[in-house]
Amino acid sequence: MNRIYLDYNATTAVEPAVLDAMLPFFSTDFGNASSIHTFGQRARAAVENARDQVAALLHARSQEIVFTSGGTESDNQAIFGIVAATASPTKHIIISTIEHEAVLNACQALEKQGVAVTYLPVSVDGLVDLDELRKAIRPDTVLISIMHANNELGAVQPLAEIGRIAAEADLYFHTDAVQSARSSSRAARVYASFSSAATTSVASAPARKMSPALSVSAKPPNSRFYRLR
């Protein structure tokens, strides 16, 4: 019997260009990027090159790109990090009901610590209602976290508009873009420069509160193509 694999959103084969770019670092060009010897320094240079390429893709600064082990770690880092960094007696987060468990579980853990969470429902098309989002904002809201492409529905949220709403309210905005971190051949080059398991997280620095925080996985792309900005 011929079996057809239909679970590409869960995982896919590594893109050949990614494999080609990574193979030297798995075989001949290995080195601990924290080591001071030549092998380590070469590995460090490759990591920094990848960081520069991701920064260029996101129109961010290289020092704003943090590589993590995957999507869950990036989501946790952004959500727990922003909540911890916000000094406010009460804190409120807005997410959608269709976030990945990585976001849902983080918010449920925060609820147990007294953080209020609004779960915005979505329409039959899987989209968040922007008026409902505006209405959900409270004086103690610290973060809006709405995913880009949904891992089950494929629904793509209007990130630019959500970002504008967050900016107008001077709120942090995080998006889980694990399913959609590929837009163009330019992005494909970024993929080619680091491991398929790597994930980047760009967390807003306090001085740039209105810039988006992004969790972007470098998983091999699925059918959704996305221009980040």
Ligand SMILES: Cc1ncc(COP(=O)(O)O)c(C=O)c1O
């Ligand atoms: C939308 C979304 N967020 C987060 C994750 C978690 O990513 P990871 O498995 O790299 O921790 C996934 C996994 O597929 C996902 O689809």
